[in-house]
Amino acid sequence: MGEYYIQEPGSDEAKGPYDPGRIADLIEAGKASEETLYYDEDREDWLPLMECPEIREAVNPTAKSLSLRPKEVDETSLNREDELLPAMKVDEMLAAAEGNTDETRHLKKKHREAERAAAICLPVLAVIMLLAAITDIWPNVGAITAIQEEGDYALLLKHPLLIVGIADLFLTLCCILSVTDAFPIIRFRMMLGLGYFTYIFWSWGDTTMMIAVALGSFAAWLSTITLNLYTMVSCAIIGIFGMGTVAIMTVLG
Structure with missing residues (x-):
């Protein structure tokens, strides 16, 4: 299972990387939506989340709509984790995707x-x-x-x-x-x-x-x-x- 960087349309800051399950939790908590974009390394472009099969399956594994998923999410922990994650500029994210970071x-x-x-x-x-x-x-x-x-x-x-x-x-x-x-x-x-x-x-x-x-x-x-x-x-x-x-x-x- 892959990990993806995400960003809101019109923003130049990316967060992540998140695995599909984490992205599904963020959508349910209102921290992301189907309009949120993810970076596709193969196509080298930002695409809507639902165009990624892994994310789509994690969000809707039983082919039901998002509103029908009966799962409780601890928004407090989501908020706390998001605050601990530093925002990442798009050029920094691309450098990480290309393997050009110090790590x-x-x-x-x-x-x-x-x-x-x-x-x-x-x-x-x-x-x-x-x-x-x-x-x-x-x-x-x-x-x-x-x-x-x-x-x-x-x-x-x-x-x-x-x-x-x-x-x-x-x-x-x-x-x-x-x-x-x-x-x-x-x-x-x-x-x-x-x-x-x-x-x-x-x-x-x-x-x-x-x-x-x-x-x-x-x-x-x-x-x-x-x-x-x-x-x-x-x-x-x-x-x-x-x-x-x-x-x-x-x-x-």
Whole structure:
């Protein structure tokens, strides 16, 4: 249901925006009439209220005349609300309709930032998941060769980290293909990294790997739930740095 600015014929001041139900209440309270005009954004013109289907339906939903609608209206509250609404010049109203006010410009800026954050999210996650896959698979390259030679894929069960690495490769592909439905799985995977793998490195006394995997996992998790551009950029830097450190140290170690 839309909202409309209204004004009396011959006036240069508009009030609103009101939804159709509110306009119907104003008509019943004598604060507006069928001759009152509303601004039609599509036609860019002021038209009588009854030419708007939504308003006409709100005023007369049962196809009865206005005088037959048995509804009591609290004129005191209507008067009080109207007094609180500042009058708006026509040029100000048109600026609002065209999205040229400070508020609409602020909303558009936030929307653009959210779009940029969303555009960054999937490529960043793809890189982080690929680095995580390298970390999991690299120590098990020998096991992969043995499984291929014997043709016994049940041996995968003896290498749970390799299974995690294969899952990370699958999640990398999901990010490349923009499958955002995989986000809950990625969050679970990153919480696994933040909890289990951080604990493993801590128990080994490897502080550097512990901090790196914790930072990379948390940044990846956070990037799936935020649309703030600055937060997303921070997640990209921290996540790739953290998981990249783990991958490099795994390959070189």
